[in-house]
Amino acid sequence: MLEVVDLRSGYGRIEVLRGVSLEVRAGEVVALIGSNGAGKTTLLRALSGVQPITGGEIRLLGARIDALAPHRRVERGLTQSPEGRQVFGPLSVEDNLRLGAYMRRDKEIGADRDQVYAMFPALAEKRRIAAGSLSGGQQQMLAIGRALMGRPKLLLLDEPSLGLSPLLVDQILAAIVALRGRGITVLLVEQNAAAALEIADRGYVLETGRIISTGPGAALLSDPAVKAAYLGAD
């Protein structure tokens, strides 16, 4: 599904991604964990094309996408729910979801929207409300729902559990598992490493711009080095 080879990116002269290589296979949920400032968000933004890269390759379904504009990548089935939710605050919940399907021209947009409402009933009740006045958890659901409206083959989720109550975190994680059931491949970025690795098929550990460890979710969970760095205090 996704292959990233030796990807490099940064801000100005500061290199943040220093040769990242990873792979996500069709139907997988892959967790990307790493501490504050490791470069997780930078990586996801580079994959979506909103962060310039200075080297390396990105392949989606076998085709190079690293030179494509962001909207072309959405067209090819790559969507993202960004860190910090980033909903369109003044627009209604319904309009936020409609814009998630901005690139689509088919007739099933309404049906997909209803599916998002079925997945997150809290949103259905607020469909006419400005997205900016939703609670943090609802905004997170909206950001995920909006990304789903693009009919992704590969969905990128950047810290979907950030700042949510444990109950809501469980709800979001259950939703991600349900997405895998629908055949959507997921690359999940989390600081909450334990929770992410538990639902993931595989995981990667990113540290200061490099992948330092990878393996099945369960294996990483019990890896002493990972435990010490990411599961201890958390």
Place this chain on the structure above:
Amino acid sequence: MSEFVQFLMSGLTVGAVYALVALGFTLVYTASDVVNFAQGEFVMLGGMVTVFMAALGVPLPVAALIAVAAAVCVGLLLYWLAIAPSRGASPVTLIIITIGASILLRGAAQVLFDKQFHKLPSFSGDVPVNLLGAAVQPQSFWVIGGTALIVLLLYLFMERTVLGKALRATAANRLAARLVGINTTTVMTLAFGGSAAIGAIGGILVTPITLTSYDVGTLLALKGFAAAMLGGMGNPLGAVMGGILLGLLESFGAGYLSSTYKDGIAFVVILVVLVAMPQGLFGRRSVERV
């Protein structure tokens, strides 16, 4: 009473033009964060191109269409040649670029056309209409009605169409807009073209009343900018209200106080409002939660 109505109608007429210029400012600012001080030149182009096309024997409605098309072309060129290449430049740099563009356009108009004042025939004659004792020029109704129609169409576009929503989404959150696949270049192109068309239409509507010349854009840009600030920059409804309010202030100020201070009165009120309410009269309070 008749005097009051007289001032009211002339204030609404001038205010409608300010509102259109302010709408142009707002549209571009919303989509791209650029304050486009060349906005007034679109009004000038609307009037001047129509005048010179009509002088060549082109029927007035066709001349007006050509003028709008010409202004849109200039707006798009401004975006493609000057704004798009300087993406990432500071707001001050961008403002200076647009001021430079407006000087260039004024100079070109002076060479291409001339330095005279020009008039267009009123669309439905010059026989004043009696409104509650006041004599109102029929063209005033064209200006006010045309503005109302543009505001309505723009509102429907922004609220009801996906493209309009994409424009508002880009204004609200550019990163998220790009992530859902909105091509922000398209949105900005649309905003520059649209604001040019709106300005040009304003220029065509008002030329039978106020006359036009190569340099009418400067003061209009200032007034329109003031109106947009008054209403809260980036808020289309506020821009319209700000424009009309400014027109009324000027008209009543000139009528009841002194026409010498017409421009002064308006700017003093704006200063007071902005010091007291930096967001403008209708500036939206942020509803976003962090």
